[in-house]
Amino acid sequence: xxxxxxxxxxxxxxxxxxxxxxxxxxxxxxxxxxxxxxxxxxxxxxxxxxxxxxxxxxxxxxxxxxxxxxxxxxxxxxxxxxxxxxxxxxxxxxxxxxxxxxxxxxxxxxxxxxxxxxxxxxxxxxxxxxxxxxxxxxxxxxxxxxxxxxxxxxxxxxxxxxxxxxxxxxxxxxxxxxxxxxxxxxxxxxxxxxxxxxxxxxxxxxxxxxxxxxxxxxxxxxxxxxxxxxxxxxxxxxxxxxxxxxxxxxxxxxxxxxxxxxxxxxxxxxxxxxxxxxxxxxxxxxxxxxxxx
Numbered sequence: 492x493x494x495x496x497x498x499x500x501x502x503x504x505x506x507x508x509x510x511x512x513x514x515x516x517x518x519x520x521x522x523x524x525x526x527x528x529x530x531x532x533x534x535x536x537x538x539x540x541x542x543x544x545x546x547x548x549x550x551x552x553x554x555x556x557x558x559x560x561x562x563x564x565x566x567x568x569x570x571x572x573x574x575x576x577x578x579x580x581x582x583x584x585x586x587x588x589x590x591x592x593x594x595x596x597x598x599x600x601x602x603x604x605x606x607x608x609x610x611x612x613x614x615x616x617x618x619x620x621x622x623x624x625x626x627x628x629x630x631x632x633x634x635x636x637x638x639x640x641x642x643x644x645x646x647x648x649x650x651x652x653x654x655x656x657x658x659x660x661x662x663x664x665x666x667x668x669x670x671x672x673x674x675x676x677x678x679x680x681x682x683x684x685x686x687x688x689x690x691x692x693x694x695x696x697x698x699x700x701x702x703x704x705x706x707x708x709x710x711x712x713x714x715x716x717x718x719x720x721x722x723x724x725x726x727x728x729x730x731x732x733x734x735x736x737x738x739x740x741x742x743x744x745x746x747x748x749x750x751x752x753x754x755x756x757x758x759x760x761x762x763x764x765x766x767x768x769x770x771x772x773x774x775x776x777x778x779x780x781x782x783x784x
Contacts, residue, residue, distance in 0.1 A: 493528040495521075499535050512539040582630050583621070592663045594641070598632070598654045608654055610647050614640040614661070621654060638666040733759065740765075 495518040502511035515536045518524050524532070583600035598621060607622040619632040641658040648655040660666075734742055740761035748758040751769040758764050 493518075493525065495524070496528050496531045496535075499532065503535055503538065506542075508539045508542045512536065512543070515539065583623075585632065587669065589666060591665055592660055594637075594658045594660065594666070594669070596632075596656045596658075598630070598656075599652065600630075600654060601652055603649055603654055605649060608647065608649055610645055610656060612641075612643060612645050612658075614643055617645065617656070617658065619656065634670055636671045638668055638671050639664075730757070 495514065499511050499514045499518065502508075502514060515532045518532045519529060519536065583598045585596070585598050587594065587596045589595070596617070596619070598619070600621060600623070603621060609620040611618045615637045617632075617634040617637065621630045622628070623630055637658075640661040642661060646657040646659070648657070730745075734745055737745070737759060741759040744759050744761040744764050745757055748756045748764045748769045752771040755771040755773065756769050758769070
């Protein structure tokens with residue numbers, strides 16, 4: 492063991508950690524220190540660093556505070572009540588349509604009873620009241636000036652999914668509008684037949700299909716003539732006509748000539764073909780050959 496290691500250990504044993512650390516660091520820095528001594532010096536350096544760590548002062552415990560005097564708590568004050576906000580019920584979905592004899596109004600609201608629906612009307616007005624919920628909220632629908640007179644009372648139908656009201660028209664025709672305009676009110680009330688005649692379609696032009704794009708299909712005429720055959724079909728039709736209208740001798744001549752000539756000759760002259768065998772004639776530019784079975 493080297494002398495520097497012995498001195499360092501003595502200083503460490505005497506609790507002189509700072510001086511021991513200086514001696515150890517000098518020995519480690521000395522290049523002539525052997526490996527065994529260098530190992531001992533590094534171990535002493537770690538021990539010195541451990542013993543030289545600063546010690547944190549311990550804060551004295553605070554003295555217990557004197558108990559606070561007991562004060563009776565005041566009764567809590569309840570917050571003011573929030574204002575009640577009522578959300579209005581959404582109106583039911585509504586639609587209407589007409590035929591030449593009636594006008595139908597449909598209100599889509601579920602599970603209504605007869606007590607929930609009140610319908611009043613005259614020959615020119617309609618008033619509907621439907622209760623929406625148990626709180627008494629109501630939906631109202633009114634028509635003060637129907638386009639033309641209707642029969643009374645209206646027909647009311649209450650179903651699980653909807654309420655339906657049907658008005659029957661006094662004069663069957665298609666209304667151009669549900670309610671009468673201001674400039675037509677006198678004319679429709681005093682002369683309902685006149686306005687009905689003015690608005691009811693009565694000609695083929697007025698009855699034209701709405702998607703016909705201006706074409707009057709009532710004037711369209713179907714061509715009743717049969718399509719004329721062409722080519723072989725026309726030739727066969729001609730042969731059929733000749734055979735059907737011919738005499739017995741003409742028919743025999745046609746069959747004999749057509750059969751014996753292998754379909755190349757067709758004659759209606761029995762005097763010419765009846766006493767001899769009909770020889771086949773090839774078409775122009777072609778040569779007839781015998782059939783070899």
